[in-house]
Amino acid sequence: MKSAFAESRPFLMLSLLFGISYFFVNDSNIPGMYLIAWKGAGVGFLAIYALVRLHRIDGKIVGAIMALGAIGDMALEIDMVAGAAAFMLGHVLAILFYSRFRRHKLGFSQKIFAILLVPLAVLIAWALPADRTQAVMIGFYCLSVALMAAMAWTSRFSRYQVGAGAILFLISDLLIFARMGPLETSVIPDLLVWPLYYFGQFMIATGIVRTLRHEMAADSADPVHA
Template sequence: MLSRAVLIAFWVCSAVHLALVAAGADPMNSLTKALVMPLLTAWVLARRGPRPLVAALLLSWGGDVALEIDGFFLAGMALFAGAHVCYVTYFVREGALDGLRRRPVIPVAYAVVWAALVFFLWPGLGDLRLPVAGYSLLLTATAVTAAGHGLRIGAGGALFLLSDTLIAFDLADLPLPPMNGLVVMATYIAAQYLLASGIVNRLRTRNLQGREVRQVSTGREIHPSSTDGS
């Protein structure tokens, strides 16, 4: 099926990209990086995912490309900021705040994490202080609102925060884990997949439940093939 083939292509491309990053194989790793988000976007489109998710992935793709070009770091950050606006807007519209009201410790914990990150990063960021502080606030908002939609989507938001935090540590000349570039890309790809698949699966489940209610109300049974979202 189309969606399955595209998903396989996404994972194959991701694995090849991570292998090239680990090997330091420039510029091939830049070429494969530019293919990862379009493939994930194609999978979301094949699964009829929501437009804000498609927009977030396409903006992320633009950010990926911009970050590979010298002098385009701020442009890349702006594109990723747009992606986070799409994520946050979608999560809030879909009821994230209701879930967070039942678990107030989540936004409080993330607020503490954001403040601590800004405090530690600030001295080493130079002219990037305000852009990074503003971007990290949007990034944290994505993590917080994602957590309002359950474990899978919440894990995606947390991994996105981790991935970009490692980039910020590099900018601020702070200690980094071994093979930081590989860790950044691995957590980033996992984050985007968890966010995308979590949103798509949640929407599909809701649509199926709505269909079941309509079928029951009209006294009809659902044909088994109608529940196949592949």
């Protein structure tokens, strides 16, 4: 128990510290590079948490997914295309990861939700930007986020933590696209984009780690807490 605390809590606390505080400092006068690093630290420490808590290939994969998210967070402040590319790589890796952990039985409503989620999200994303020349590119990017969310929702990880976290991530991105259209002058994206994204990532990382740690503990008959 003490070992689990020593290994994981500092990184989770640092993630929460940077992730929550960034919401309050992102419009401050902090020099640009420091603020960019601050932004990336929230999800960056989740990557370290996954690497430390899962001493196997799964930990490296989850750590890489989170690291690509942190890189995307920082890159977006410099170049939108580079940031989007980092996120897309992370989504593709997450889709492949979730495909290894398929839920064997899905309720009818859950199947319908997962099936409809992708086309509906892509259609909404495509319809949002006022500049229609960007619609196809945004729809294509949203496809990767929506597929990631659908795969997380139908995986055997906790639907109320990992699945819900992925849905929060998707909603955050849709709000970013809405800022390019109907919510251009609204404060809603400013208030919700970062909290939904960060806590979505937090829920994903901790949910995956907790599930796999418990499975490892069950296999070894040695209770372990994430």
